[in-house]
Structures are given as structure tokens and as C-alpha cells.
Amino acid sequence: MKATIYDVAREAGVSIAAVSQVINGKGKISEERRAKIMDVMERLGYKPSVIAAALTGKKTYTLGLLVPDISNPFFAEIARAVEDRVDHHGYSLVICSTDNQDERVERYLTLLQQKSVDGIIIGTGIEDKELLAPILAKSIPVTMIARGLPGEAIQTVTVDDYEGGRLAAQHLLSLGHTSMAVLAEHPKVTSSQERIRGFREAMAESGQTLPEYFVKSGGRDLIKDGKRNASELMRYAERPTAIFCCNDLLAIGALQAARELGISVPRELSVIGFDNTILATVTNPALTTIAQPTERMGGLAVDIILQKNGEQPDESSRTVLAPELIVRQSTAAPLR
Amino acid sequence: MKATIYDVAREAGVSIAAVSQVINGKGKISEERRAKIMDVMERLGYKPSVIAAALTGKKTYTLGLLVPDISNPFFAEIARAVEDRVDHHGYSLVICSTDNQDERVERYLTLLQQKSVDGIIIGTGIEDKELLAPILAKSIPVTMIARGLPGEAIQTVTVDDYEGGRLAAQHLLSLGHTSMAVLAEHPKVTSSQERIRGFREAMAESGQTLPEYFVKSGGRDLIKDGKRNASELMRYAERPTAIFCCNDLLAIGALQAARELGISVPRELSVIGFDNTILATVTNPALTTIAQPTERMGGLAVDIILQKNGEQPDESSRTVLAPELIVRQSTAAPLR
DNA sequence: TTGAAAGCGCTACCAC
DNA sequence: GTGGTAGCGCTTTCAA
Secondary structure, eight states, X not given: OOOOHHHHHHHHTXXXXXXXXXXXXXXXXXXXXHHHHHHHHHHHTOOOOXXXXXXXXXXXXXXXXXXXXXXSHHHHXXXXXXXXXHHHTTOEEEEEEOTTOHHHHHHHHHHHHHTTOSEXXXXXOOSOGGGGHHHHHTTOOXXXXXXXXXXXXXXXXXXXXXXXXXXXXXXXXHHTXXXXXXXXXXXXXXXXXXXXXXXXXXXXXXXXXOOGGGEEEOOSOHHHHHHHHHHHHHTXXXXXXXXXXXXXXXXXXXXXXXHHTTXXXXXXXXXXXXXOOGGGGTSSSOOEEEEOOHHHHHHHHHHHHTTTTSSOOOTTOEEEEOOEXXXXXSOOOOOO | OOOOHHHHHHHHTSOXXXXXXXXXXXXXXXXXXXXXXXXXXXXXXXXXXXXXXXXXXXXXXXXXEEESOTTSHXXXXXXXXXXXXXXXXXXXXXXXXXXXXXXXXXXXXXHHHHTTOSEEEEOSOOSOGGGGHXXXXXXXXXXXXXXXXXXSOOEEEEEOHHHHHHHHHHHHHHHTOOOEEEEESOTTOHHHHXXXXXXXXXXHXXXXXXXXXXXXXXXXXXXXHHHHHHHHHHXXXXXXXXXXXXXXXXXXXXXXXXXXXXXXXXXXXEEEEEEOOGGGXXXXXXXXXXXXXXXXXXXXXXXXXXXTTSSOOOTTOEEEEOOEEEOOSSOOOXXX
């Protein structure tokens, strides 16, 4: 049986109030009693219940993290960064995979609320913004990470997706490509949309246009979708010489498709990804990609939600971090 | 402000006991009152506090999961499997990355205990078995996954590491290799040890021996360690024609080393991994590896710890699942 | 300094 | 059927 504050008090011959004081290092206690109580706590293996403390108004020291899928390397890295920072502040993390389904988001949101978490970090897209209304109304701190929610007054930490798209386009453009395609996630994923927008605009500035039929969207199984859509692209009479993929998983699918079709990367086809996950370092050819500063993003999101950042965050501050082009071996000049 | 059971009771003009009954679907209430209360709960956006309920003896519906590193794809997959099953039972998951450090294990263990989780699934190695004593004493359910704790009476779900090692050896042996090396994790990781034991014994049955200097151990950064150790192996005068890596990350390091040294895989060197993570499907050549049934392992571990498995689990039952050889392109017959 | 006591939100038992 | 009430383990006044 677990020891309670009463057990300690009785054993030490003091009141529970005294024990509470030494637990929290508050109030005044004689060094003698203090030592005695500490001793008893140690002997009984007493650990104060966070649950009970939380009920009296203290915090639960628990944060929730919503991601599309924790087994997706990008989000696993985000989760690790968040966890590290959270742990640093003495908190723990409840992780929830939403599969990008609003219905699951809703379920997890109320679940986390019922568990009285001290804040929720959302790294998954949300279609129906109304989902957040209930928890915002209960003034549970919410911060978005890696995905924005346009128009909502919510603290957000993202990479500059638009700029990332531009970087990708500029890289391809500078290599001399004139026929480029895009592999995106589900159309509802805002980060994909932004990346495409940046990509498209950079192309436009170069006098090129991105035809609609050169933009393919995927769904659930990103690698498979990437492969299928890339194959499709490669079957066009006028096939693209480069593909910008909105994440590394899609890019891997593209790489697989190319291999299967006997198309050499990067000689005949350049492929560029996004995220710079561990996967990008492992493929052959290694994947040129746009890096997101996952560590910083995770750390920032936590600091913001815990308001350990010093200044009072203003209502709708959005922190946008710079993406970085990582050139590896999957991109090169087009054949002619 | 969040609504409480009192708010609902007042608003509905009933006692809190009545509200509690409809929340839990217990006791007897007239359909009329019941409807009225439901209505008020809805209107107020009332969600019962798990914290308060837990304090009265009910469960917290939260489980803890300890893994070495959530950003390691293998454990991310395990985590996803566990999460899915846990969610299925209405629970949520607190995930903790231990970096294989006992000190962190200990910290997380007491933290989870203080948060009154209903059980802890441990997927990380533990050197000092005494660490578990405190929580076992408090009779908090504990289950090990993917890693065993020899000699302890703890429910365990693992793959047959020994057999996995054998499978790897047999595959290489059948290909005709006679000079094989091993890349392992840190020597204290028991799963690695078992895999090596199986590998070694299968070799012995074939009349071969595994020289000690052909077994290299890594530490923190698995890919980097794998690369370094593989390079070292390849510099021996009598270098091995095949390397068995205790996980895919190490295998990737080996692949990278080979490429850097201009050694062709699988023509000049066969590489076989373990885990069958997403990484194995992505390398070039794709990695031959030993698959672990992560989904089943995760599901089983949850069912066991929640005792939803029907039968009373006996004190020290160990569930050992069969590994599976997945042949891809990184293994072949040796040159001569 | 120290301790008695009033909650925190909810469950469960018991009397009506 | 229904509601009063005693806790659950802990924090926090507030007297003493």
C-alpha cells in the first residue's frame, strides 16, 4: 500500500500540515522537525500524490502533445524535442496520434482536458477550428507546433513553410530545371499548401508556371502515395525533371518509384524532400531536403506554453523559424 | 472556468449524487431526471474530472511507457502500437525517453508513480533491477516490452532475440559466408546479447566460431557507431564478408561505411539488420533484416497490463514472439 | 512555529 | 428513486 501524508505525519508525530510544509519547502519549521519528517518520508518511501495536489488547485505537471502519427520520424523527432524540454521543467508528456482526423482530435482534446493537463501542444492539422473553442473557453493553454491555424489567436511555432517551398524551387531552378512537379500530403494539410505556394511563386518569379496536373496529393500511407503519384507523373509524355515532395516520406516514395521504373536519380530525375528526418540521410542517393529546426521548435513550443519565456506572450504571437536547404545527392542539373 | 458536478447539480435542481449516477451509469434514476441532467451537462460543457475521480479510488486511465528514445524509429513504432491499443481501452499514454540511463528510469518511475498511473510498460533496459522494487512494492502493474529482465518475476513481451540471431546466422550461412562479424549496441543491452548468443550458436553448429574481435559494440549514436565500427572491421587484413547488426540503425551505419570505403553491398559485403523498421525499406540496397512484430507486441503488452486478456496472468509469464527473416537486397553470397 | 479545519471534485454508502 | 455525507490525499488559511 502506498504511504500517504497521514502516515508520515503519524509516524513523525506531527500534523499533516507540517509534512505538507516540508514537501513544498514553504512555511516555517524548526530544522529538527524538518529533519525528522524528511527521515520518515524516506523511510516510508513516501511520494506525494500529484493527483491529490492537483485537486487542491496545483498543477498536474503534465502536458498533452497531439501529432498525426508518432511513428512518423518527423513527429517522433518533434516529440523527443518537446519531451526533453518538458522534462527539463519537471513535466511529463501525454502523446496522442490523431491520424489527421478531426474526430480523434476532438476526443483527445476532451480527454486531456478531463485529465487536467496544464497545456496542450498541437502538432496536427485541424480542419474544424471550432474544435478548439471548448478548451480555449476553459482557458487551457494551447500552442501549435509545426502546423498553423490561420486566423486563430493561438501561439504558434512553425517553420516558414512558404519560404521552405521557395528554397526548394530556387535550388531546382538554379540547377536549370524547367519542368517540375509537386507531391503533397492531403490537400487539407495547411503546411503542404504553404510549401506549394512558396514553390509556385518562386517558379513564377522565374517565369515558370506549375501546371495543376503536376501537383499530386496523397492520403494516409505517405510512402506508398508518393510512390504511386510519382509513377503517375513519370508516365506523362512530358514528364517533369524534378519533383518537390512536401515531406521526406513522399520523397522516399518518389525515389522508390524512380528505381522501379529504372529512372536514375538524380541524373534523370531530381527529388527534393522536406523535414530532413533521419530518413533523408539514409536513402541512396541521400535526399536533398529542406530542414526544419525540430529541436528549437519543440523547445520553444514548451517554453511558450509554460510561459517560461520571460515576457508575456501577446495574444496571437506566431514564431516562424527559418528552414534550411540541405543539399545531398538526390538533386542535379537536368539532362539537357 | 470549468464547470463542476456542483454546477450541473444546481442547474438541474438535483443532488450531486444524482449527477454522479448518470455520469457512471449506475444506480437508479428516472428517465426524466436523467435526460434533464444530461441536457444540463451538455449545455454547460461539463466534463467530469478524471483527477477527482481518481482520488476517490477510481483509475487514472493513464499508462506510462518507458523507451530508450522515442525518436528511434523502432521505439516510435512500438509506441504507436501501444498507443493504439491503450486508446482502444480508453486510456492515454505518458511517454518517457530514458536514453538507457538508469538514473532517468528511476526518475520517471517515481514520477509516474506520483501521477498514479494505472500501470507502466517498460521498453528500456534496466541495469539495476532494484529500481523496480519500489513500484512493485506499491503493486503498480509493470510489464516489460521488447526487453526482458532476466530473473525477475515480471510479465514480459519480447521477440525471441536468440532465435532472431540464429535466423540471421542461418541466412548468412546458407549464403555461404564463412567470415562474419557483429555490430552490437552497448554491452549492457540484453537484447543485443541474446541476439549475439543465437548468432554465435548457429555459427558453432556450422562449425564456425565468432572471434571476439569481430564483435563491436556501440554507444549513444547508433548510426555513427555502426559506421565507425564497420569501418574498423573493414580495415582488418582478413575482413569479414558479412556483418550482422543488432538493429537497423547500426546496419545503416555499416551501409554508410561500406559506401564510403567503396565496398559494394551485397557483392563484397553482406549486411543484415534487426527490427525491420521503416529505415530498412528505404536504404539502397534495401536492408535484409529480422522483423519484430511490433504491433502484436504493443497490443499484447497493453492487454496484459490491463488484464484484458481474460485469464489471470501467472506471476512471471513471458510471452516470446517469433522473429521473421525479411530478405531484401543487402545480403548475397560472398565473392568466392 | 504548529495544527485544526475547510475545501478541491467526485464516488459510494446509507438513510429516507 | 433520491439526496445527505463521509471520505480520497493534499494545500492553505487562520488561530492558537
